[in-house]
Amino acid sequence: MNNKKIWNEHEAILHSLQDDILVTNTDGIILKVSEATGAHYNVKSEDMIGRSVYDLEKEGVFTPILTPLVMKEKKKITLVQTSNEGKKLLVTGIPVFDQNNTLVRIVSYSHDVTELLNMKKYLTDMEDEMERVKGELEILRNRHHYKDGIIAKSEEMKKVLHLALQVAEVDVNVLLLGESGVGKSHIAKFIHNKSPRKAGPFIEVNCGAIPESLFEAEFFGYEAGSFTGAKSQGKPGLAELAEGGTLFLDEIGELSLVNQVKILKFIQEKQFYRVGGTKPRFVDFRILAATNKNLEKAVEEKTFREDLFFRLNVVPITIPPLRKRTEDIYPLIEHFINYFSEKYKRKRSLDEGVLHQLLLQDWNGNVRELMNLVERIVVISPKHLIEMDHLPDRYLKSSSNYTDIDDNGQSLTEVLNNVEKQILSKVRKRYKTTVRMAKALGISQPSVVRKMKKHRIK
Template identity: 75%
Template structure:
């Protein structure tokens, strides 16, 4: 019982009916509220606080927040921050079970304006932060996919298969199939236009990363000053002229797939260092960024340069060469693939006829010329010529007059072969004999002839006997 003097009299009050308004308000709150004094001793907590920190009220009240931090109940502690700043402060706090809390501390002053209490309240934002991270990752992924699709729109590949009739090209494809299943670095070597990009795509399509992206980086086409930003990407406002949204780099687009570094020999020494570090660690920073980004990819590289000579001339790093040159594959020029020319012509004639809805056929004289041409531009030159003939010819039969001038100039060398009374096999035999005669004149041994023609030495020997060539 309690005595209370009111209006000159003493009244007995039942303790059960005593009512503390502040206490009632505090208990009605569903939020986590914790009150400490300036020494960090906990004075009051709400019921919600028990669930947040997995401690009962009697396990917290009377204890120091400094002590609880040492025990790992929560970190960091807010009390000293509010005491120091003497103002409202909000931080993110981590509990012993990994929850993330958004905690706000408010200073409480007495009538003499002295700091006496710190009241803090918190909200569990673990799911919110997880969602934020998920959304950030999704934004990065969507940006990567968008950039990849945009890039693929600008690329064109022939994926129906590789054409290889000659022994040398068959060996190239056999080796390509062998390495396709293993994530080993491959260096593709050969003249410009022999099909290094095509072989790289072939290796990608035959390997375990076939469902991932195939990202081709033409190292010779990107200006040196822009290479880092294009390859690694950049953050918003990282340099003058940068997009305000930032940009995903080519390296990041290769996640889960193949990164094909074409014309690797054209890279500057400064950019070679960056590429080497990236290949070794598979980690990088965007230009202007502070977040480490990790990419899972396979490296294929290609060049038409003699990299060993470039190393001697100190224009290419030896350590990068050894990193890339795990399995070298040399693709022969088209002039050493005489047996592949007719199948290639047939394939691309059909392809471009369907593409442009223009049914076209080649005159025999053109076939003769194609078989004896030097093809300095290799397969790329052949493809471009066939496409040009399909597009520019006005008649179904493409004739010598439809050829560009520089091809017509050499036509007289093969025009004597043309004979409308002979079958195609007879004409091809005549062309084959002419090719063998030229090869015999240039190369004194059948071994050298075989290498130049892309066939075996026994095949050369049999063909020489067939046509009576000494």
């Protein structure tokens, strides 16, 4: 008996292909497979013949399956399939019709794209990392370029500047939130200077400083002779001056409900009429707004329009108060000392006791308060070294009770030890780690550890 297998041309061609080729009927039964097919799914190719693709999917050999999709659409379908070993296969299914245009077979072929997808994910991760590093480098590059004190040593402020850099690239409305003095207007300028509109004007409108009766004329401008006292040639408003640049609405929460309606219409339509005018004027601008108020609460209380709030609050950025980013206090002090020393041609530096005192303040006025105080002591100090008696009284009283300690007959050494213990205890509560405590106190970390051990501070 001759057991020699009869050579089949079609089978030979099929198996000569290195790709995964699989043929099923309309019931999903596998009729033919190439020899390369089984390797993709860690099974023998010949064992797949006669099996149902539906059963193989249930067994986890591969998922999803193409057969029902091709039968439904009756056209070429491509998708990514996952094998039982986690391989990613780009699978294409093709319908085969007979002479009566009846679907009789589905032929599918696939390519292993696991490495390709892994490489794509790696490249995506690398791009994200590069964007992060780029953002941090941009922050570092610009950190000392602003005399108003945009310094980000703390993680809290780094996050603010990173988000500011992201939104600067697109004309999205940004609402800057935070207490008075945290630097909202400086962040607004930062966003403008990093935006595609940086060559255009930056127009700041203090909504709380313009009287309600004059707001429309100041903001939108007026035509000649529109009211008593108007300039004969008329006057462009602040909105008009923002053409091609950024319009910064500071203290937006101070606007009356009447003026809120006008601002909302202006933002939506980007057109306006001057007071006394009949010709619409169009302006191209980007809106930034800021407030120290809780606008969500104001909306609930009906003192701020909900539609204007949602129009402005596309991307909110909350700037933390200085007491919540204590790592920035020392570099800010250093920055302002250098800046005002140069501005007033008075070289000044801080006594260690003064520095410690400033580091312990609550700074309810935030960066603005700190900047004003440093400017004041640079100006009034008659000596190179700024000492404790140059500080205003309230900065001596508010930081700690140690300035009023009753010695009770103690020696100077004992009094100083008590003062040192109180300072260390307060700094420990604020900075948590000995590394941050050392930076705040201007001493080494081992010194902090040694002093804490000495005073039994945990």
